[in-house]
Amino acid sequence: MEGYPLLEVKELRTRFSSEKGTITAVDGVTFKVDYGETLGVVGESGCGKSVTAESIMRLLNEKSTRYDGEINFKGVNLLSLPEKKMLDIRGNEISMIFQDAMTSLNPVFTIGDQIAESIIVHQNLGKKEAMEKAVEMLRLTGIPSPEKRVHEYPHEISGGMRQRVMIAMALSCQPSLLIADEPTTALDVTIQAQILEVINDLKEELNMGVIMITHDLGVVAEVCTRVAVMYLGQVIEESDVDALFASPRHPYTRGLLKSIPTITGDRSQKLHTIQGVVPALDNVPKGCRFAPRCPYATDKCMTEFPLLETLENGQKIRCWHHQEIMEREAASDVITAAT
Amino acid sequence: MEVAKPIQHNQLVALEKDIKKERRQLAVKRFFSNKTVLAGSIMLIFLTLFAFIGPLISQFTPLQIDPANRLAKPSAEHWFGTDNFGRDLFSRVAHGAQVSMGVGLSVAVLTAVIGMVIGLYAAYYSALDHILMRISDALMAFPDILLAIAIMAVLGPQPVNVVIAVTLAKIPVVARIVRSSALVIKEQTYIEAMRAQGASSWRIIWRHILPNTVSPLIVQVTYVFAIAIILEAALSFLGAGVPAPDPSWGNILYDGKIVIYNAWWMTVFPGAFIVMAVLALNLFGDGLRDLLDPHSNKALKE
Amino acid sequence: MLLQQQLDGKITEQKDTGTPLLQVRNLKKYFPITSPFGRLKGHVKAVESVNFDLYEKGTLGLVGESGCGKSTTGRSILRLIEPTEGSVNYRGKDLLQLNQREFKGFRKEMQMVFQDPHSSLNPKKRIGELIEEPMEIHKIGTKADRMERAMDLLKRTGIREDQYFRFPHEFSGGQRQRIGIARALAVDPAIIVLDEPVSALDVSIQSQVLNLLEEIQDEFKLAYLFISHDLSVVRHIADEIGVMYLGHMVEKAPTDDLFANPLHPYTKALLSAIPIPDRKQRRERIIIKGDVPSPIDPPSGCVFHTRCPFAMEQCKSIKPEMLQQSDGHQVACHLYN
Numbered sequence: 001m002e003g004y005p006l007l008e009v010k011e012l013r014t015r016f017s018s019e020k021g022t023i024t025a026v027d028g029v030t031f032k033v034d035y036g037e038t039l040g041v042v043g044e045s046g047c048g049k050s051v052t053a054e055s056i057m058r059l060l061n062e063k064s065t066r067y068d069g070e071i072n073f074k075g076v077n078l079l080s081l082p083e084k085k086m087l088d089i090r091g092n093e094i095s096m097i098f099q100d101a102m103t104s105l106n107p108v109f110t111i112g113d114q115i116a117e118s119i120i121v122h123q124n125l126g127k128k129e130a131m132e133k134a135v136e137m138l139r140l141t142g143i144p145s146p147e148k149r150v151h152e153y154p155h156e157i158s159g160g161m162r163q164r165v166m167i168a169m170a171l172s173c174q175p176s177l178l179i180a181d182e183p184t185t186a187l188d189v190t191i192q193a194q195i196l197e198v199i200n201d202l203k204e205e206l207n208m209g210v211i212m213i214t215h216d217l218g219v220v221a222e223v224c225t226r227v228a229v230m231y232l233g234q235v236i237e238e239s240d241v242d243a244l245f246a247s248p249r250h251p252y253t254r255g256l257l258k259s260i261p262t263i264t265g266d267r268s269q270k271l272h273t274i275q276g277v278v279p280a281l282d283n284v285p286k287g288c289r290f291a292p293r294c295p296y297a298t299d300k301c302m303t304e305f306p307l308l309e310t311l312e313n314g315q316k317i318r319c320w321h322h323q324e325i326m327e328r329e330a331a332s333d334v335i336t337a338a339t
Numbered sequence: 340m341e342v343a344k345p346i347q348h349n350q351l352v353a354l355e356k357d358i359k360k361e362r363r364q365l366a367v368k369r370f371f372s373n374k375t376v377l378a379g380s381i382m383l384i385f386l387t388l389f390a391f392i393g394p395l396i397s398q399f400t401p402l403q404i405d406p407a408n409r410l411a412k413p414s415a416e417h418w419f420g421t422d423n424f425g426r427d428l429f430s431r432v433a434h435g436a437q438v439s440m441g442v443g444l445s446v447a448v449l450t451a452v453i454g455m456v457i458g459l460y461a462a463y464y465s466a467l468d469h470i471l472m473r474i475s476d477a478l479m480a481f482p483d484i485l486l487a488i489a490i491m492a493v494l495g496p497q498p499v500n501v502v503i504a505v506t507l508a509k510i511p512v513v514a515r516i517v518r519s520s521a522l523v524i525k526e527q528t529y530i531e532a533m534r535a536q537g538a539s540s541w542r543i544i545w546r547h548i549l550p551n552t553v554s555p556l557i558v559q560v561t562y563v564f565a566i567a568i569i570l571e572a573a574l575s576f577l578g579a580g581v582p583a584p585d586p587s588w589g590n591i592l593y594d595g596k597i598v599i600y601n602a603w604w605m606t607v608f609p610g611a612f613i614v615m616a617v618l619a620l621n622l623f624g625d626g627l628r629d630l631l632d633p634h635s636n637k638a639l640k641e
Numbered sequence: 642m643l644l645q646q647q648l649d650g651k652i653t654e655q656k657d658t659g660t661p662l663l664q665v666r667n668l669k670k671y672f673p674i675t676s677p678f679g680r681l682k683g684h685v686k687a688v689e690s691v692n693f694d695l696y697e698k699g700t701l702g703l704v705g706e707s708g709c710g711k712s713t714t715g716r717s718i719l720r721l722i723e724p725t726e727g728s729v730n731y732r733g734k735d736l737l738q739l740n741q742r743e744f745k746g747f748r749k750e751m752q753m754v755f756q757d758p759h760s761s762l763n764p765k766k767r768i769g770e771l772i773e774e775p776m777e778i779h780k781i782g783t784k785a786d787r788m789e790r791a792m793d794l795l796k797r798t799g800i801r802e803d804q805y806f807r808f809p810h811e812f813s814g815g816q817r818q819r820i821g822i823a824r825a826l827a828v829d830p831a832i833i834v835l836d837e838p839v840s841a842l843d844v845s846i847q848s849q850v851l852n853l854l855e856e857i858q859d860e861f862k863l864a865y866l867f868i869s870h871d872l873s874v875v876r877h878i879a880d881e882i883g884v885m886y887l888g889h890m891v892e893k894a895p896t897d898d899l900f901a902n903p904l905h906p907y908t909k910a911l912l913s914a915i916p917i918p919d920r921k922q923r924r925e926r927i928i929i930k931g932d933v934p935s936p937i938d939p940p941s942g943c944v945f946h947t948r949c950p951f952a953m954e955q956c957k958s959i960k961p962e963m964l965q966q967s968d969g970h971q972v973a974c975h976l977y978n
């Protein structure tokens with residue numbers, strides 16, 4: 001196991017067959033996650049970020065889904081494993097937490113039962129030891145008086161608590177990779193701050209890799225070490241989190257960052273907007289996927305498909321004109337600063 | 340943003356036409372790709388044709404007695420054979436189809452209308468809900484057939500009374516379906532949006548809640564149609580339905596019961612038609628449910 | 642054209658500058674909780690003594706976490722929920738004293754845009770009909786007038802006019818929200834209550850809708866009550882912000898003032914909890930512990946004392962008054978007495 005990166009996704013392509021023909025939800029996604037690292041996967045709805053996560057877990061209905069490429073987890077390609085082997089990996093080696101903690105918990109079992117169940121299944125512990133472990137996991141996620149909480153039902157606790165329970169459940173088998181799919185989207189900001197802190201602390205403690213799927217660039221800035229920005233099934237930019245916020249290269253990333261209202265920016269200015277809407281997956285543009293909405297698009301962008309290019313500072317970008325855009329924007333920034 | 344030119348009235352009419360045409364084509368396409376509803380419809384069309392064309396092509400009337408030719412086997416002359424009075428069975432089953440399907444359809448239409456009104460108002464006004472639903476609980480506590488027999492005993496055996504009896508027995512079922520889907524719709528934000536506009540209850544119930552409950556209503560009504568056919572047959576079989584000598588599938592079966600060991604055709608033909616009608620309606624209903632509810636449609640594809 | 646005059650006439654004859662358009666005083670909403678046998682078991686104290694003013698072309702933001710009563714406040718003003726107590730004065734008339742028939746005339750002055758663009762439009766209606774319906778309810782104009790106005794509004798909110806006959810499910814979330822806005826504008830209201838209007842939208846669509854809201858505010862001379870949990874969004878659009886916690890308004894201040902100088906510990910915690918999409922501005926966070934207490938049995942004294950890092954003895958027993966600290970900046974906290 002040693003020597004291999006924790007997770008290496010190579011040219012992953014996930015296709016669904018549907019009424020309208022084949023839809024490519026994930027189209028050639030490549031990234032790497034190491035131990036102790038948090039990779040943020042950001043994008044708008046329909047960009048394929050959740051499908052990527054579900055592909056790694058192989059949660060999709062395999063009758064109507066086709067995977068191509070490789071998902072190497074500790075050197076083993078998950079896509080070539082039989083379903084039986086996947087059962088040992090899911091929830092044990094790779095765990096996932098979801099946005100909606102209420103529907104992810106079974107309302108007829110107590111919290112303790114639900115956490116203990118996965119411990120019993122994966123770790124061959126007895127009921128009593130599993131329950132003790134459950135209490136310990138709940139304490140780790142910062143739930144007060146966990147020995148009482150284990151006997152409560154999901155509807156008896158608050159949304160933030162439920163998300164902690166989900167985390168406790170996901171981490172009960174000490175997975176080496178945690179996939180968090182919009183874990184805080186349904187929560188209030190003060191609770192979000194608590195949950196993000198819990199995930200971050202536990203990551204350090206267990207030396208896990210974390211994939212944080214979110215639409216919120218603020219969350220990315222808070223907890224991630226690296227970021228992959230997705231658009232229409234592709235990674236269009238990947239970089240170190242500092243570099244991404246300091247100098248976003250792709251016009252989409254730049255547009256996205258400029259269009260978010262912040263608590264520090266200039267209020268009197270109109271918000272920057274990205275024109276148009278994300279096209280449907282069964283109708284993707286031919287050339288660069290972002291070209292129809294891109295203010296810098298040229299004829300080349302409309303017809304030719306850019307590849308993910310690695311820059312000298314390790315930033316990866318999928319754009320024909322990122323060099324010129326950088327220069328042009330830098331020049332215009334000087335002008336606006338001067339006036 | 341593209342520069343929009345002001346749209347002319349005639350352009351608009353053309354536009355509306357285009358969109359409606361497009362939608363119609365899509366509906367037709369979906370109808371023909373849904374095998375269940377297609378099979379149900381074909382069988383229903385066949386039954387309807389049988390009910391209306393059957394009596395025309397038969398040389399006999401259903402009441403024409405021919406004692407010399409009692410209990411004749413199916414032959415070129417009597418396609419379905421004859422009964423114990425020598426009446427032509429084909430003609431009787433075809434006329435019976437008119438009666439049975441007529442009763443079924445009337446019940447379906449009546450329960451749909453009455454059940455819809457009750458369901459909508461019960462869902463909208465909670466005070467009314469308590470009263471109406473307790474009454475329907477009371478009605479539902481009786482088995483359908485017993486309730487229908489009791490009503491028939493009061494009203495007397497007449498085809499119209501069969502419709503009344505079965506309708507009364509089935510209204511609670513339809514009302515409940517409408518009520519439960521209306522209760523869901525009532526909580527939708529667009530209903531709140533209408534209240535924020537100052538819309539009257541009448542407008543909310545009839546213009547906003549009603550259109551959203553129509554799909555489950557139609558589906559349920561096809562099942563009621565099927566059940567009404569069975570109930571009518573059962574009532575007539577028990578002698579509490581359509582009175583002899585008028586034919587209905589139920590009383591033909593009753594006549595056939597006595598001679599079941601000698602004349603299989605007297606039970607098999609009406610029986611087969613009851614089965615076919617009920618099957619056709621159930622298939623049609625199942626198919627409609629998939630057609631009208633896009634979610635279950637998707638679920639089916641996966 | 643006649644339609645426009647009809648709509649304008651009403652507004653101009655009553656115009657009265659300087660005074661607030663809408664004054665909300667001491668607004669309370671308690672939801673009764675009853676046992677299955679109808680016995681009263683208690684109350685959910687959703688809104689407790691909320692006061693604020695709305696001015697023409699002004700925007701008041703209401704922020705707070707789920708269950709703080711911000712949506713209930715918005716709905717109470719529109720009487721979608723009947724408030725338990727208080728007064729809502731619109732141009733000098735207390736709306737809560739009117740009966741439903743009298744109130745109907747005022748409904749068209751106050752419109753609402755909802756959070757969920759998917760459930761707020763009737764799926765069985767064409768979008769043209771949806772926009773015309775409010776005008777139909779208030780008997781404004783002829784059918785042709787209404788259609789013309791619906792077309793204008795569609796165009797104004799960025800939907801192509803030839804989409805008039807389409808159904809809501811044929812549009813994306815952002816487009817549906819535009820349709821919802823067009824519907825609210827149909828009867829030319831003076832006030833729009835916006836309940837989390839951009840929370841369900843993607844980031845790039847969110848900014849489009851926020852810009853649209855700002856544009857039409859000037860154009861249609863609207864006052865907004867902007868309800869949101871997202872402080873960054875509220876900061877962008879609101880002139881004044883009220884922070885709510887457990888049914889109480891704990892702080893109210895002009896936007897810039899609130900962000901530059903938040904006073905209430907809850908406001909401070911809320912501000913520091915917002916993730917900032919910028920790595921250079923990392924800051925020390927105040928993470929408040931625990932969950933919001935139940936509104937059925939709210940804490941005595943200051944409702945925030947159970948989670949407040951600065952709680953003192955008096956906070957547990959004495960309810961703090963909303964006091965003016967500087968021009969327009971009010972806070973309800975014993976730290977500033």
